[in-house]
Amino acid sequence: MVADGNIKLEVEGLSLSFGSVMALIDVSFRAREGEILALIGPNGAGKTSLLNCISGFYHPRHGQVRFNGLEINRVSPSRRAKLGISRTFQNIELYKGLTALDNLMAARHVFIKYGPVAGSIFFGKARKEEIENRSIVEEIIDLLELAEARHRVVESLAYGLRKRVDLGRALALEPKLLLLDEPMAGMNVEEKEDMARFILDIQELKHIPIIIVEHDMGVVMDISHRVVVLDFGTKIAEGSPQEIKRNEKVISAYLGKANQSGERAK
C-alpha cells in the first residue's frame, strides 16, 4: 500500500478554543497522497473540530493548515472547496429539498462557470456545461450505486442511502483531499462493509489523501494506513494501525476500555 507519497496536507501546531474550553491544543500531523489516515479518539477529543479547522468552518487560534504547500488559514470555506478540500458530515448535512442528482450537481458548483443571465436563458453554453457536468455526476452515481436514488428527494431516502449521497456529493467536488466524518456511524455491519468498499474504491481510483474520523476500531484498523489518536484536544499518538494497537498511551486512554468491551460503544 502506498503510504509514502507526497505530502498533501500539513497541520502544524493547531490550537482552537471555545471561550475557555480548549478544543484543540497544538495538534500537528501530515497527510500524504493516496493514504487513508484515520483520526480516532474518545467523544469530545476534538476530531470533528479538527476537520472543521481543515475545511475552514472554524478558525484556529494558533497554528497553520497548509494544503499543497499553500497556507490556507485565512481562506474561506468556499475557497477551500475550490482548492479541492471536500468532506462529508457526521449528521448528513444534505440539501434535503433537492433530489440526489441535484445534490451532486450542486457540488459541481465550482466547476460550472456560467452566470445568472446564461442560467436564466439556459441555452448554448449553459446547456452544454450542464450536460458535461451531468455526465461526470453520473459516473459517481454509477460508482456509488445511487441510480435508484437519482431522481428522488433525499429527504425521503433511507439512512444508509443518504450517507452514500453525502459521500457522492463530496466526490462530485473532485476532491484533492477528502475528509470523512464518521461515515459509518449508526450503520450495521453489512452497511459498514459496503461503505468500506466504497472508500477503498475511491482511494484506489483517485489516489488522494482521505482523512477519516471513525469510532469503529475494526474499520479503522482494517482500512487505514496510518492512525492519529486525539485525546482531550491533544495528539497522543500517530502511526500505523499495528503500532497504535501496541501504543501504551493509546491503550490506557482509549483502546484499553475498548479491549475490555471489544468495541467502544458510540
Next chain:
Amino acid sequence: MISILSVNQIEVSYHKVIQVLKGVSIEVREGQIVALLGANGAGKTTTLKAISCLLRAEAGDITGGDITFMGKRIDRSMPHYIAKTGIIQVLEGRRVFPHFTVEENLRAGYLGSSGESDIREKLETVYSIFPRLPELKHRVCGFLSGGEQQMMVIGRALISNPKVMLLDEPSLGLAPILIAKIFEIIKRINDEQKTSILLVEQNALAALEIADYAYVMENGRIVMDGPAEKLQENEDIKEFYLGLSSVGSRKSYKEVKHYKRRKRWLS
C-alpha cells in the same frame, strides 16, 4: 410479574407515506428493565414516541396495532395524558429547558396540582437520589455539563413518580465514566422506586448488563428478543452489536470488496 405496558403489532408511518415501524410488539413487566437495541434508524425512538404519543407532533401516525397500559388502550391519547397516567419519556440528547434553572426544570416536570408543599416534597426525593442536583439548583441548565444535564433530565422524569420510564439513549455523547454512573443510577431507580424502565440503547453491552429482557430492532421490525443473559450469549448479537466475535478471526473490512455477508435471521 404482571405486564403493565404492552405494544402489540404496531405500525407507524410518517406523513402517511413513509412506513417506519412494521408490526412491533414489546412487553414491559412490572419492575423490569427492558432494553431495546438496534442501529441508527431502526425505529427505536419511533417506538418510544409511539408509546408516549409524541408522534403526532411530527406528523407520524399509528396505522395499525395497539398499545395498552395497565389494561387500558392508550395509543389514541394525547401526550400529556400519557404522562399523567404514569409513562414518562426521557428524550434523546439530554433535552433540558435551557433558559430555566435546575429547580425550574424539575418543577416543569411536576404534573400534580396539590400545591407548593407537595412539589417541595417531590423535589426533596429527587435531590436525595441525585445529591449533586441541590448544589446546582439555581444554575441555568443551558450551562451545565452533559452528565449534570442527564441527571437533571432523569430527575425531572422521576418527580411525578412514573410507573414506567422510557429512556432514550441516556449514554449518548457522555464520557465512559459517566456512562457507567448513569447506568448505575438507572438500576438504582429501578430497584428503589420500583419504576419499570424501557431503555433504548446503541450501547448494547452496557444496556444488556442492567436489563432483564431485551429486544433487537432492525428496519422497523423486532428481529430478536429474549432475556438479557441469553442475548449476551447469542452469536449474532455478539457479532453485530457487541463486535465481540473476536477481532482476530473476523474477516477484515479490506477484503469485503466482492463479498457480502447476510445476517442469518434475515436470509
Next chain:
Amino acid sequence: MLSLVPQFFVSGLLTGSVYALIAVSIVLVYKSTRIFNFAVGELLALGGYFCYSFVVWFHFPLWLALVGALLMAVVTGLLVERLVLRPLLGQPLLTIIMATLALSVLLRGIMLMIWTGYDVAFPKNLLPGKTVVVGSVAMSAELLWAFGIAVVAFATLAYFFVKTQTGLRMRAVSQDHELAMSCGINITVVFALTWVLAVILGTLAGSLMGYRLALAPSYTPLLALKAFPAVIFGGLDSVTGALLGGLIVGIIESMVGGLIDPTMGEISAYILLLAVLLIRPEGLMGLKRIERV
C-alpha cells in the same frame, strides 16, 4: 426647542406604554408558538369595539365594560386558537403565519358587519382625572390611565409567569415544544392560554386607544405597525424586551418627531431598528438562540 425635551420624553413614554402592550402581545404568541401574529391589529381593534359596545349598547360603567371586553377577549382568544390555529398544528410555519393574515381580513369583515366602517367614539369623561401638569410637562389623564393599566397588566403577567405553575409551564413550552409534551404539559391548553393572554393585552391597548381617539376598522388595526419595531428592539423572544422596546419606540418617535420633523418620528424607529439588527441582531434582550449565520 430643547426646553420641550421633557415634554417629548414623557409623551413618548406614555404612548410607548400602549405600544408595549401590543408588542408583548406579539411576543407572547411568537415565543410559545413561533407564529408572528399578523392579526394583532384586528384583534386589538375588536377588543376596543367590545369595550365600546358594552359602554354604548349596554350602558356599563367603563371599568365593567373593560372587564366585559376582557371576558370577550378570552372567548376570542379561545376561538382563534381552536378554529384557526389548532387545525394547522404541525403545518409549515409560514402557512400558519399566512393564516393569521387571512384571519385579519376575516376579522375586518366581521367588524365592518357589526360596527360598520364609520368612526365610533366612546362617550366622554368616563375616566376620572384631569390633565396633570408637572413643571412644564403636561400629562394627559387618559394616557396616565393607559400607562397605569399597562403597568398593572405587566406586573400581573410577570407574577403569573414567575410564580405560578401554569406560568412555568407556559415558559417551558416556549423553550421546547416536544420536551414540554414529554414532561406531561398539555401544549394545546398552553397555546390556547397564550392566545387568550395575547388577545387580552390587545384588548387593553385597543380599548385605551379607542377611548382616547375613536375606533374604525380601517385605522385602529394600524396601531399594530407601531409595535413591530418595538418587538424587534427587544428581541422576538423576550417579554421584558418587548416591554422596553415599546417604551423606547414611543420615546424615540416623540423625541425625533418633536425635535426634527414629525413625519420622521415613525421611520426613525425603523432606522434605529435596522441599526440594532446590524449591530446586535438578537435585539436588546433577545436570547442567544437567535437564528444567525
Next chain:
Amino acid sequence: MWRPCGIFDDTYEKDISIVRTLPQQVLTITGLIALLFLPQLLGAGRITTVNLIGISVVSIMGLNILIGLTGQISLGHSAFMGVGAYTLVMLMNHLGFSFWLALPFSVLSAGLIGLLFGLPSLRIKGFYLAMATLAAQFLIPWIIVHVRPDLTGGTSTLNIAAPSILGFTFDSQVRIYYLVTFFAVASIVLTRNLQRSKIGRAFVAIRDNDLAAEIMGVEIFRYKLLSFFICSLYAGLAGALWAVWMGAINVDSFTLHESIWYLGMIIVGGLGSVPGAVFGVIFIRALEPFSHYIGPPIASYFPDAIGAAIKSGISPFVFGLVILVFLIYEPRGLGHRWEIFKHFYRRWPFSY
C-alpha cells in the same frame, strides 16, 4: 421528475429539458395560443384583472426565487416595486425617456435598492431579516413622499403617457395585456431556467443547509445578495408594468399590506414551486375582486336589516374565510395539489 409511463430519456439533454413529451408540447403551444386570444375570450372588463394577475406573476417570480429557493423572507417586495415604478415614471416625465429606455433603469434601480436591504442578511436570517426588509417598506415610501416631492409628486399621483413600440401604443387594457403577458411568460421561463441552473441549485443549497453549501464551495453571502438582487429586479419590472397598467402611480399602492399579500400568494401557491406561485397569484388576485363581486348579492339574500349591516363587511369576510379554509385543507399550497395531479396523470392508466 417523473415521466408518464413508458417514456424514458435516452440523453441527458432530454432529461434536463422541461417540455419533453408530445402531449406537453401540444399543451404548451395550445396554452400560448389561448393566451393570445384571452382578451377576446374574457372581454375587456375582466382583462384589467388579468393584467394585474400578469403583473403579480412577474413580481411573484422574483419573490419565489428569494423565499422559495433561497429561503429568505422579504416583507418589502411591494416597496421595491414602488422603486421600479417611480424610477420609470420620473425618467419618463422629467427626462423625457421613452418607456423602453427607462425600463432597464427602473428594473436596475429596484434591483440595487433590494440589494441594499438584503445586506443585513449577512448577519441575520429568518424573521429578523423579514423585519429588516419591513423597514424598507416604511423607509422607501417615506423617501418618495418627503425627500423630493417636486419630482415624485409626494403623496399625489403621477400620471404617465402610454408606452408604444413601432407605432403600437399600449393605451388600452387589452393592448397592455399583450405587454404584460409577454413579460409574465418571459419571467416564468427565466425563473424556471434559473431554478434548474447552477444558480438555482446554489440558492436551494443555501436554503436547505447553508453550512454545507459553504463547505461545498457556494459563496453564501454573494448568493444571498444575488438572490435579493434578482428578486428585486423582478419587482422593479413588475412595478414598471404596474405604472403602465394604472397609467398613474401613487405611493399608496405600494404598501406593507401588498407586500404581505405577495407573501401570501407564495404560500397559497406552495413554496418554491413555479406553477404553484402562478396559481397562488391567480387565486388571490381573482378572489379579491370576486369577493367584492359576490359580496353584495350574498348580502341581499338576508333580510333587509341584517343585509344592510353585513353588506359592508361581507367581501373581506368571504375573502378571509376562503383563504383560511383553503389553508386548513391545503396547507402545502396549490403547487402541491398540482404535483399530485401531475403524478396521477403520469401513472395513468396504471395508478393503483
Next chain:
Amino acid sequence: MKRIVKGISGRLGSMLAIILMLVMLGPAQSFAQKPELIPVALLGDLTGPYASVVGPMAPGAEDAVKYVNEKLGGIDGVKLKLTVKDNTGQAALGLQQYAELIATKPKPLFFGVPHTPTAEALRDKVRQDGAIGFFPSSIADLYPQGNTYGFYELYAGMAATAVKWVKDNWKEDRNPRIAIITWDQAYGKAILTPEFFAYCKEIGVDIVAQDLFGVRDVDLTTNLVRIRAQKPDWLLTNCTGSGPVGIMRAVKELGMDVKLLNMVGGDWGTIRLDPSLFEGCISVLHNISYDSDDHPGVKLVKQYLKDNNRSIKEQTNFYILGWQYILMIHKAMSDAVAKVGWDKTTVQSIMNELNHFTDWQPLDGVVKITYTEKIRSTPWLVIYKVEGGKLVPAGGKGGDGNFVSAPDMTPKQFR
C-alpha cells in the same frame, strides 16, 4: 384511484370552479336609442380609511336615485340605475372595478369617485373612455380639465375661505397667526398648494407652523407642543374622524386656547365623536347644515334618511353629496335631452349643460353649484361654527345669503 380522483375533483375542482365562475360572470345588455336605463356608477372607499367621510355618500346616492326615479320621473321617463362599488381605499381595486363597469353595455356615462388616489388614477381614463367623472377636489384630480368635475370647491379654496374668514373677523392690529397641522397623505396635504400660501400672504395671514401627522398616530401631544411654541391663533387642518379628535384632544390637554379650522372633514361625522372638543371650531362645508331644521331641502333629506332607516352616522355632508351627485346628473342630462333629443345626446352635450350651471341650487338651496368651461369645482361654500354640538352659520363676507364664494385657487397654468 377513486379516492385521488375524488380528492382532486373535490378541492382543485372547487378552486377551478371559483375561477371559472369569475370568468363567466358578466352581464350583457343591448343598446337602445332611448335607453331603458341610465347606468350611474359610484366607486368609493366605503369601508377603508376614508369610510367615515365617503361611506354615507352611497346611501345618499341610493336615496337620491329613488327620489329622482319616483318623484321626478327619471330623466325624460328613463330611470337611473346606480351601481355602487367599494374599493376599500385601494386604487388598484378601483381601477379593476372601473374597467369592469366601463366594459358593460350600456356603459355608465357618469362615475362618481369620492376617493382621491382612485380619482387621480382614473382622471385620464375617464376622458379616454368618453365618460364624465365627478371627483373629490384635489388639484391633481381635476386639472387639466377634461371630463372631470369636482364635487365641491378645491380643498385649497376651502382653506383659503377659512383663512379669509379669520382675517375678516380679526380685531387686533397684528396679522392673525395660523398653524397648519394635517394628515400626511394626499387628502390631508391637498390644502398645501403654492396658491394657498400666496393667498395667505396677500391677505395678511401668517402661517407660523406646518406639521404633519400619520393616520395611525395616536398621540399628537408632540406635534402640538411644537406648534404651541409658535403661538398660533388658529389651527388649520384637512382631515377627518380620529384626526381632528386627536388634534383637539392634545390641544385641550396642553391647555392651549386655539380653535380648529377644518374643511369637509369637519362635518357631523367628526363632530359627533366628541362635540365638546370642537366647541367654537370652524368647518367650511359646501352644503347647508342639518341643523337648519326649517330649511325645506334639509327637511326633504332628513325625511329620506328617516324613511330608509339610515343611522345617525349616515347623516353627514357626504350623504348630501350623494344627492348632489345624482341631482346634477339628472339636471344636466334632462336639459341636454330636452335641448337636442335622445338621439343627439352625447357626453359633449351633457357637459355643455354642466359647464353652464350657474348658481344652480338643488334641494331648495342645500347646495349651490356653478361650473364653467374653466372652473370645474363649484366655489360656493358655507362657513359653520360648532356651538353646543350643532353647526351654526358663522357668517362671512363676499357671498349671498348662506353661501360665500371661495377665492380662486386654481393653479395659474389652468386658469
